[in-house]
Amino acid sequence: MSAAATSRRWVVMRSAGREYAIDAVSVREIHDGWQAQPLTGTADWFLGTLVVRGRVVPVTSFDAWLDARSGRRVPPYGVEITVGEDAYLLAVSDVRHAVETPPDPMAASTGSAGLAASGALAARGVRVERRSIGGNDIDTFTPAALIAAPAFSDITAHR
Amino acid sequence: MSSTSLNRASAASRAWPASVWLPLVLLPLVLLAMTFVSLGHGIADVDRSVTLQQAREHWAALEPQLLDERADAASRTETLRRLDDALTLSDSRRLADSFAPWVRWVPPALGALSLILCVWLWRALSSMRKTRRRIEDGRMRRDQAAILALLDDMTPLADGDLTVRATVDEAMTGALADAFNQAVTALRQLVADTGHSAKEVGKAVAATRTSTRSLSSAASVQSREILRASNYLNVMSGAIAELSMNATASARKALQTRAAAGDGRGALIEAGVQLDRIRDEAALTMRLTHRLADNVRAIDAEVETVRAIATRSELLSLNTTVRAAAASQRVADADVAADERSTSDYARLADDVSDLATVLGSASREISSLTAVIRDDADETLRAMSTTDAALRAGVDEAAALFGHLKTIDTSVAALDGLIGDTADRAARQADVVRRLSGNMTVLNRLGRDGATGLADASASLDDLQALAEALDARVAGFRLPAGSPVPWSSGIEAPSFDDFEADDYPLDDDATVDTAALTDRSAPRAGIAPPAGSGGTVNPSASEALARSAAPAASET
Numbered sequence: 001m002s003a004a005a006t007s008r009r010w011v012v013m014r015s016a017g018r019e020y021a022i023d024a025v026s027v028r029e030i031h032d033g034w035q036a037q038p039l040t041g042t043a044d045w046f047l048g049t050l051v052v053r054g055r056v057v058p059v060t061s062f063d064a065w066l067d068a069r070s071g072r073r074v075p076p077y078g079v080e081i082t083v084g085e086d087a088y089l090l091a092v093s094d095v096r097h098a099v100e101t102p103p104d105p106m107a108a109s110t111g112s113a114g115l116a117a118s119g120a121l122a123a124r125g126v127r128v129e130r131r132s133i134g135g136n137d138i139d140t141f142t143p144a145a146l147i148a149a150p151a152f153s154d155i156t157a158h159r
Numbered sequence: 160m161s162s163t164s165l166n167r168a169s170a171a172s173r174a175w176p177a178s179v180w181l182p183l184v185l186l187p188l189v190l191l192a193m194t195f196v197s198l199g200h201g202i203a204d205v206d207r208s209v210t211l212q213q214a215r216e217h218w219a220a221l222e223p224q225l226l227d228e229r230a231d232a233a234s235r236t237e238t239l240r241r242l243d244d245a246l247t248l249s250d251s252r253r254l255a256d257s258f259a260p261w262v263r264w265v266p267p268a269l270g271a272l273s274l275i276l277c278v279w280l281w282r283a284l285s286s287m288r289k290t291r292r293r294i295e296d297g298r299m300r301r302d303q304a305a306i307l308a309l310l311d312d313m314t315p316l317a318d319g320d321l322t323v324r325a326t327v328d329e330a331m332t333g334a335l336a337d338a339f340n341q342a343v344t345a346l347r348q349l350v351a352d353t354g355h356s357a358k359e360v361g362k363a364v365a366a367t368r369t370s371t372r373s374l375s376s377a378a379s380v381q382s383r384e385i386l387r388a389s390n391y392l393n394v395m396s397g398a399i400a401e402l403s404m405n406a407t408a409s410a411r412k413a414l415q416t417r418a419a420a421g422d423g424r425g426a427l428i429e430a431g432v433q434l435d436r437i438r439d440e441a442a443l444t445m446r447l448t449h450r451l452a453d454n455v456r457a458i459d460a461e462v463e464t465v466r467a468i469a470t471r472s473e474l475l476s477l478n479t480t481v482r483a484a485a486a487s488q489r490v491a492d493a494d495v496a497a498d499e500r501s502t503s504d505y506a507r508l509a510d511d512v513s514d515l516a517t518v519l520g521s522a523s524r525e526i527s528s529l530t531a532v533i534r535d536d537a538d539e540t541l542r543a544m545s546t547t548d549a550a551l552r553a554g555v556d557e558a559a560a561l562f563g564h565l566k567t568i569d570t571s572v573a574a575l576d577g578l579i580g581d582t583a584d585r586a587a588r589q590a591d592v593v594r595r596l597s598g599n600m601t602v603l604n605r606l607g608r609d610g611a612t613g614l615a616d617a618s619a620s621l622d623d624l625q626a627l628a629e630a631l632d633a634r635v636a637g638f639r640l641p642a643g644s645p646v647p648w649s650s651g652i653e654a655p656s657f658d659d660f661e662a663d664d665y666p667l668d669d670d671a672t673v674d675t676a677a678l679t680d681r682s683a684p685r686a687g688i689a690p691p692a693g694s695g696g697t698v699n700p701s702a703s704e705a706l707a708r709s710a711a712p713a714a715s716e717t
Contacts, residue, residue, distance in 0.1 A: 009484045011477065024484035030477045032470070097473070097513055098480040 007100050010133050010140065013079055014094040016066035016120060021133050021140040022079070024098045028087060031078035034059075036089075044071060046155040050089055052080060058155070062090040065152070066120045081143040088143065099134045125149040178283035186276040193269035196262070217242060298331075305330035313339060321347045322641045350638045357632035364625040368618055375614035382607035389600035396593040399586050406583035413576040420569045424562060431558045438551040445544045452537040455530045462526045469519035476516050479509035 009024035029052075036048035036059040045064035050057050057080065063070040075091040082088075119139060122128045127145040130137050146152055175183075224230055224238045309332040312325040321343060325336035483505030 009480055011481065024481050025488040027481045028485070029481065030474050032474055095474075095477060098477060098484070098509075 007102055009098040009100045010131075010138075011079065011098045012096040012133065012138060013062075013077070013090075013092040014096075015062040015075070015090075015092040016070065018066075018119065019096075019136070019138050020121060021099075021131065021138045022081065023140070023142065026081050026083075026143045028080045028082050030095055031080060031089065032076055034078050034089075036074075041157050042155050043157050044068070047074060047091060050078075052087065052089070055087060057087045057089050059089040059091060060152070060155075062092050066124065081146075083143045083147050086147075088147070101131070101133055124151045126152075176283065176287065179280065179287060182276045182280040182283065186273060186280065189269050189273045189276060193266055193273070196265050196269065199262075302331045305332035308332070309336055309339070312336065316343065319638045321350060321638055347640055350635055351640060354632060354635035354638075357628050357635060360628040361625055361632065364621050364628055368621040368625065371614050371618040371621060375611050375618065378607050378611035378614055382604050382611060385600050385604040385607055389597050389604060392593050392597040392600060396590045396597060399590040399593060403583045403586035403590060406579045406586055410576050410579040410583065413572050413579060417569055417572045417576070420565050420572060424565045424569070427558050427562050427565065431555060431562070434551055434555050434558060438548065438555065441544055441548050441551060445541060445548065448537050448540045448544060452534060452541065455534045455537060458526065458530045459534070462523050462530060465519060465526070466523040469516050469523050472512055472516035472519055476509055476513035479505060479512050483509050 010021040011024050011027050011030070012019055012021045014020075031052075034050055036050045038048035039046065042048070045061045045068075047059040047061050050059050059078065061070065061073070061075060062079075063073070063075050075093045077092050077095045079090045079092055079095060080087055081090060119128070121139055121141060126141050126149045128139045128141050131140050132138075133140070221238045221242050225235060230238075305328075308330075309325055312323060315323045323343060325332075325339045327333050327336045327340070486505050
């Protein structure tokens, strides 16, 4: 089966009052009830590290990263995303069922078909695409785009 | 002749001279001596007769002994000695008789001496009688002259001249003249006092007549008022009798009220039992509701568990989806047909788990919703039951309080029953007393009328008395009193004032009767007789009958 013919599944999560979707392929696992080991000298949105299956995974409060007013409140759900061999845990307020969308012909050629998006995530320098998922227009992003954003790499407290 | 000489002559005439009192003294002495001598002779004769009789008796007793030849010499000697004793006694008598011859001349001498004394006494008394007659004749002439002079002085008194005064001197009429003057002086005072008294009596009689007339009018008014008061008392007796009957009826009502209170108490007890039962059932319902709420909370806890399971299932579904997507991606990248089945299995498992999570979540939400509804209903039921329980408790308390009130009412009604009964008895006695009082008032009315009649008679008598006083004053005016006669005695009687009493203020009725029908008419009450409260202003037939009964004895007495 070719990639162009397969449908895509999206994991819709709510963070900082808005819904964002990420390709289910980029998600390794969704956690709850976890507890990160905090690190001193880090930003408020960096909750620390978590050992998952023998690997140390940095935990980021996606809510706090998107909206500094959220503070150090720990969101209940954690979405473990993978970029290559690396894994990251995004703590979000809620995670919905993965929604399957029909194949996008444009996505096969361009890889980023969709409407240009704006908002907090885009303002953080993440490349975002707005797609119609489940009848709603939701900003989608890829883990690579998130990791590439300069604001996500700097976890020091001066920020 | 002076009064001294007269007195001396009178004293001399009263004193007896020696020629009189000396034979008067000697004559009894001589007579007494003659009597003693004669008595001595008589006693001596009797003694001699007795002595001879005793000697004769001794001789008669001794003679047989002396003549007895058989007697010895000793006994004859004793007999002779006794005879000697008797003869010795006779010797003593003979010795006494030896002095009698010169004593026998004493009585004739005493008789002659007494005769001489009698003659002397007769002559002295005759001389003294003549002297007294001569003195009495002179005194009589002087007294007749003094009496004539006194009569001359007293003659003007017969004409009512009280200015006369008799001359007082040393004559026999001096004392009479002095007494006459004192009597005339007293008569002057008496005449003056009598005249003044006649005037005073006239004034007093006039005042008394006025008073009597006023009293007669007042007595008539009093009689009328007494009659009216009697009628009022009759009405009052009827009213009190009616009060007694009403009190008796009230006592019956009180008994009925007690019975009703007893029924109410029983109903309250039954209601209290019912309330207790309802309260017990409400408590049971509350316990069941509490248990239901506890069960609902337990269900909520289980629902939380289910919800957690649903959440976990949803996460599992998501992770399965993620795995399926990762597997699908690997299949697409490697183009491995063998793994396509497993990918589809992942997807199907993810869908099943998702459906399961959805069902669990929906079920948990529905159960949660239902338990919330049940919990709300249970809470509402508990609140309602709490309110009901409080209301029941309040009802039980109110029933208890009402029971106490009913008990108090029962006690009060019992006391009221006693008081009403006592009031009825007292009212009956009062009615009897008032009836008797009405009879007494009838008697008083009769007495008042008799008093008024007596006062009218007294007024007429006072008219006669005033006429007599005027006549007496006219008679006393005929006496002539000297100028400067003593101030007559004042009685101080003044005509009393009866300004306070005006008979016109109490107009007399021809027939002083009271309209008892108007008195008993409650719709038009008169002063002093107010209809009882609550009577509605209607005449109670029983009151009229009681009035008739109470008025009957008074009428019969009248």
